[in-house]
Amino acid sequence: MDKVLGIDIGGTSIKVGMFSTEGHLEAVTKIPTGEITSEAAFAVVTEGLKKLLADNGFGPDDVVAVGLDVPGPVDDNGKVGMLANIELDPEGLQAAIKRTFPRANLAFVNDANAAALGELWQGSAKGAASFVMVALGTGVGGGVVTGGKLVSGAFGAGGEIGHITVNRDETLSCGCGRQGCLEQYSSATGVVRLYKVECANRGMEPVHLDGPTDTLSVFKACRAGDEAAKAAIAQMADYLGYALAQISVIMDPQMYLLGGGVSGGFELFADDLRAAFRKYCLAPSISTRILPASLGNDAAMYGSAFQAMQG
């Protein structure tokens, strides 16, 4: 029975989904990993994959495709670029997986791009010809799909929408070294920072924050009527609406999907965001839909499986 594996590679563990070729998620497992740079580490991964299959009555020969998503650039040819946040030897892992699953087609995908493909395959974007996935996490990632295909980019920078410049007057630097990137305002880090600035401007004490990306507490404060939280979230939505309007004059997608931790507050900022988009967009694009993504943290796992199936 043909099976597809989707592997979401994180810093301390990998999450694996076993899918039917029609896109049903049939089983999931988590495999603790350290650095994935040695034959011993590759074996931990491949043994974990084999166990997932065996536990469900399948073997290595049932696997027709294995997709892996990584938190870093992957170019149009599937080559993995510099990975800043995890220790992974992509070629080594690829070779080990290939030896274990000789029938399988392998593919690497950038994690935000994978989330986009997952939503396209089985989520909110099912059947869409074009859309842009906006992943509002610690940073802001994106996945651009047009003509049913992901735009990875000639240099692997396709969908790096967190680095659209939204404020040319910004003096603080983004992680990328440039100033005024969307990510500085609309990521989890950005929302928490904007909230602290709004509190300081009002001489208010911020609510207790569990670290620099704790948007949950900011959203909770907003729901409880905290004016600084409201202002911060409104700013975040305005910058995001502006950035989406910039995307629309270039790609003009059918819809935008919001995922990542910050999208947990979607109902708090959806009206502001849609109003901002309509204010900034070019007239023809005014009815572009802006919706929450539906697969949550599983989206990238779905998408890497889907990508690997494309052959």
Place this chain on the structure above:
Amino acid sequence: MDKVLGIDIGGTSIKVGMFSTEGHLEAVTKIPTGEITSEAAFAVVTEGLKKLLADNGFGPDDVVAVGLDVPGPVDDNGKVGMLANIELDPEGLQAAIKRTFPRANLAFVNDANAAALGELWQGSAKGAASFVMVALGTGVGGGVVTGGKLVSGAFGAGGEIGHITVNRDETLSCGCGRQGCLEQYSSATGVVRLYKVECANRGMEPVHLDGPTDTLSVFKACRAGDEAAKAAIAQMADYLGYALAQISVIMDPQMYLLGGGVSGGFELFADDLRAAFRKYCLAPSISTRILPASLGNDAAMYGSAFQAMQG
């Protein structure tokens, strides 16, 4: 012998190219037209097309595809939107052409998008998987190609790169009703306006200008050492480089091609433009090429023929 017609629809005449299916331009003609909204006007067009074929020894049955480019939006399904600058009944003309050339596949394409496709078929972008055509004319148009396909957009606004916001502080309005669009600075109109502002700032008399889009005179002044012209052209290049950097974080194309009247001054601003792009772009995209287009005013005629051949 299979032939393809590419028709470039202008306000007072149409230009028609007869192509081989391999992309050789074998003959060209210009047909004077007025409003193309009546059966009589459609007949002027179809008779002109038949004459072009007959003059070269071919007939209506040789025509396998007819492409028409229009100065306005065309959506992903080939439907023509509102045409502000010409009087054309697209459905009527389409029906008349279909009756005349029963074998032919017909397609409408936006003119800037057509120029992009022309460059992809037989111009500077031949063989490129992805690129963006930047048409610097009276306004600024664009054509976005990814995976070898044009991105027309869900609402026909794909490639409307003249409306990327490059200056959020602008108070003057663009033709689109928004403020700070690329088109306000990097179109022919924009360059001439910036030049006049620079002259005023310096208390200088501008050189004689033959209307509001006479970039030729501004370029000539620049070559003769006019400081106001130099400053205006440097500003235009800076805004354009900034806009291209915004495109690269979304699409990350392999190259940019510059066409349209303003690109006639390419050698005057190429260095500034490339430097601005490198200053504003995200690191992975730094070696993206920026080149002049090669088909000049024929690009759209090539591209509409090419699009019609795609079936």
